[in-house]
Amino acid sequence: MMQQKARITSQQLREAQLQVDRFAMELEHCRDLSNTIVHVDMDAFYAAVEMRDNPELKDKPIAVGSMSMLSTSNYHARRFGVRAAMPGFIAKRLCPHLIIVPLNFDKYRVVSKQVGICLAPTSICSWVSCRIRSQLQMPRQDWPEERRRYFIKTGNSAENDEPGKEVNNLSEYELSASPLLFEDSPPDLQPPGNPSQVNCKEQNKLQIPQKSVVFGTSAEEVVKEIRFRIEQKTTLTASAGIAPNTMLAKVCSDKNKPNGQYQILPSRQAVMEFIKDLPIRKISGIGKVTEKMLKALGIITCAELYQQRALLSLLFSETSWHYFLHISLGLGSTHLARDGERKSMSVERTFNEINKAEDQYSLCQELCSEIAQDLQKEGLKVFLVLL
């Protein structure tokens, strides 16, 4: 490639520059800032689940996997350089006290579904992968304050509420208006009969709500609400990114990790400001090899990627330089469906098919019951309310 580069004449480069800039102008013309994409990412997911279920592991450096291969580590272990995809025996050398916990996929799957349910009532569309990365498209209309109010759990009652235990406690009101649509909602999360009783009197139980929170309706607030719901339901924390497209939202979700969120406001200027000094390696799709190739051309940041756009169009395939140009302009997908089909049952599929469907209601009903059945197989019980 370097030889190829050496053969490029300044004339060729000028022509390439014109062609690329024409294309860049078209892209700029089509820039869409009207969507809000949220990327939710669980913090050290497997390790967090293991720590939650075994308090002895708290405050200790742990990793999940085996002596041959680790899937992830907690933040304590990361201080020693212990990372995902690292062989366990090497991690042991870096951190002799490291505790390696074997994988429990069945457990992660259950928690994953729980997190998925936490997304549903705040969004119109979500997608949850088995590894718990999830993205969702908003916006929700303004809901009444009661619907955005939560009581904060106290004590240790947060973990592992048994599915189906609290069915009897569901009130008529909760079924229709509660943000919690699942059957196994802990009783202390029920909406207030009287919103003013913020500092609740004791009810001779430990798990009495003492404080309530109300989330706003901005994207930032909705995402805070989602993370709050996840933490209340699973005792695990999540980070999130909010941006006008999926590519940026994913990068953002990493920015204030763990247990934080970051938003790129929907303006061209905000996007460009964020992109400017961002190392290209942070972008999903740019791996070790591509990073190294571009580094050889003097490209580390997105701004440099843009500067070299003409050269890149001569050295790389069309798909590749188009991809690079999109990145350097801060452009990305503004919708979640990649193609028509996805294997896993998901709310996203529901959303896409509803959009196309002639008989929206009956299809929605059908797919919702499918989702419910799916979740029941995992031992979770849900109400799906068609509005």
Next chain:
DNA sequence: GCGGATCAC
């Protein structure tokens, strides 16, 4: 259409 390379997780 197939296999290799790259990438995400």
Next chain:
DNA sequence: TATGGTGATCCGC
């Protein structure tokens, strides 16, 4: 002692 498994995409043949 010991460095994964799977699926997606792109590319060249």
